[in-house]
Amino acid sequence: MTRTIAFFLFDDFQLLDATGPIAAFEIASQSAGDGAYRIVLAGKASGRARASVGVTLDIEALSSVETIDTLIVAGGVGTSRAMACEETLQSIREANKRAHRLCSVCTGSFILAAAGLLDGLAATTHWEAASEFVRRFPKVRMQADRIYVRQERIWTAAGVSAGIDLALALIAEDLGEEIAKRTARGMVVYHRRPGGQSQFSALLELSSPDNRFSDLLDKVRGRLDHRWTVEALAEEAHMTPRHLSRAFAAATGMSPAKAVERLRLESARERIEAGVEPIEIVAVKAGFGDTHRMRRAFIQSFGAPPQSLRRQARASAS
Numbered sequence: 001m002t003r004t005i006a007f008f009l010f011d012d013f014q015l016l017d018a019t020g021p022i023a024a025f026e027i028a029s030q031s032a033g034d035g036a037y038r039i040v041l042a043g044k045a046s047g048r049a050r051a052s053v054g055v056t057l058d059i060e061a062l063s064s065v066e067t068i069d070t071l072i073v074a075g076g077v078g079t080s081r082a083m084a085c086e087e088t089l090q091s092i093r094e095a096n097k098r099a100h101r102l103c104s105v106c107t108g109s110f111i112l113a114a115a116g117l118l119d120g121l122a123a124t125t126h127w128e129a130a131s132e133f134v135r136r137f138p139k140v141r142m143q144a145d146r147i148y149v150r151q152e153r154i155w156t157a158a159g160v161s162a163g164i165d166l167a168l169a170l171i172a173e174d175l176g177e178e179i180a181k182r183t184a185r186g187m188v189v190y191h192r193r194p195g196g197q198s199q200f201s202a203l204l205e206l207s208s209p210d211n212r213f214s215d216l217l218d219k220v221r222g223r224l225d226h227r228w229t230v231e232a233l234a235e236e237a238h239m240t241p242r243h244l245s246r247a248f249a250a251a252t253g254m255s256p257a258k259a260v261e262r263l264r265l266e267s268a269r270e271r272i273e274a275g276v277e278p279i280e281i282v283a284v285k286a287g288f289g290d291t292h293r294m295r296r297a298f299i300q301s302f303g304a305p306p307q308s309l310r311r312q313a314r315a316s317a318s
Helices: 015-032 079-083 086-098 108-114 127-136 162-175 177-187 200-205 214-222 230-237 241-252 256-274 279-285 291-302 306-317
Strands: 003-008 037-043 047-050 056-061 070-073 101-105 148-151 154-157
Touching (some): 037 047, 162 177, 214 230, 256 279, 256 291
Parallel strands (some): 003 070
16 A cells, blocks of 8 residues: 655745655655655645755645645745745645645644644644744644644644654554664664654753743752742742743743753653662652652653663663
């Protein structure tokens, strides 16, 4: 069975948003040995699409693609023009009716949202664009700290290289975990960062000098074992809890509580993978309090308990 993967491109799209996943589907087809995937490059009309780096690719009109198993919308610096083009949006809306799955990479989620296809759903995008996304599309539940988000048949991935994680997840669903693992090995990439794993740069960026919450988050990092309720955070920020929650979400695309949890998870994961401290001590120092709570958070975010991540780290080091 051959599945058609259609990539929707436009002028000034990000080249890796398309070529990263395309490479994954190509290697998966070779590994499966049965021509598992057929790749189609498409746009609102036939012609050529120019990537932001200057490379041009031949594309066909999306409306002319008879069978679409998966439609993947790329992102890039040309996203604003693409999402302002009604012909583009209508083309994607019509194709969505025929596609088995609808996906986006990076700021391609802006285009899906502009087409009204993400209303009421959770989604992600490049961490740098999350605040703008929240402002533009309040009906969409932005999860700025995710590698990819799946909502039934609609998948959205974070920035650039996250498209490869998305492709590997799609391959696993189509062809099984073993083919996905072979594909990852063939690409020399980590076999599927779990979708819930943080876009680690997102929280690092929150500490930049020009961010209004950098001092607050520095305090949290320095005292992760403190009980950081919204009220405690608001007191440190000299704001009311209600004002803090609204302003923080507008600036970062996540709630203050979620940001604290991500900081704790990142700190705990570093300590776990370092393999020195007992897991019980890590749970206390990272602010989880006990190993049971930390284990639940790890499974939800990383897809594996702390002990498994420690074993993986040790195996990689040996």
